[in-house]
Amino acid sequence: MQHPIGEDTPQADVDRRARLYLLIIFGAILFPNTSGSHMSLRYLRYIDDLAEIGCYSWGAAVLGYMYRGFCRCSMGTRVEVPAFCSLLQIWVWTRLRPFQPIPADPPADYLTVPMPYARRWSRGVRRRMETHHSLLPFRDQLDRMTAQTVCSYFGFTRLTT
Template sequence: MIERWRPETHTFHLCTGKATITLQDVEVIYGLHINGQALYRVEPPQLSYPQELTRLTDFVPYQRNVRGRSWLLWSSLHAHLRLVHLQHPISEAKPHVDVDRCARLYLLIIFGVIMFPNTSGADMSMRYLLFIKDLDQLGCYSWCAVVLAYMYRGFDRASMGERLEVAAFSPLLQVETFSAHICSPSQWLCC
């Protein structure tokens, strides 16, 4: 797929024609919001990312699982969640603050491993903590645009030789996503 990607137009040039993934595809397939506040790179938290993680979730990562300033070995977070779920499963009786902490941990995995992965396959960014501080604001962002832009950036880098692998939300590459956007050769200029 990387060989067929054209970064100038953000399209795949396939033998059947040009194809692309649009905001509407992401919205329809995954239910992510198109409209909403833009997500942008924000300043790091006052605390370090591991300290912010602990403040928001009560999860204290081992130093050996923290990489650089903002990267975490995601399997350590997964192991922690399994242990917490076994010892203290979420129930009606669980305090709201504990449910929020657990939700932030799951969201961090969803963002850092699934929606915005990196090419290492082992690390995840803790920068998404800044967007999940206030869970009530989570639905106000245009996640659709960010996921699509992240995918475009991943394919651009890989197609230009900057990266050997693509870091993108890979379910977007399902064949049925393309089917609505295949153009005939006479329509290639409008794709």
């Protein structure tokens, strides 16, 4: 059993645990595969030097990985997308109003307690008002959207070709 990290914990142990957590975040959350039980070790080389980890563009890497996963899924017989779909879900909720859940009133400490960006959609959401497991309403909403509607969501004033 591991002991909690404290003031007297050797730096080597802290670094080892940090690398383990980062490997889990990279291999199982940000860059998952469809096996469900295996994790790629290709990210080990990026977490060798913890001081350098902030020099990489992880957001662009996750976005590229998602694009590649969706592309492969759309062209073949795959039924699972190897991507961090929660990130896509938050992006859709932010950009496409027909898909936004109905958030409850913000908590009293909303302005004083820093919260992750995605938390505003999950805190106090009225679950009975949403259509979580029904694909047809989402498809209907997408079919009803016009190019001008999409442009207005992104702040464009007119279409360009």
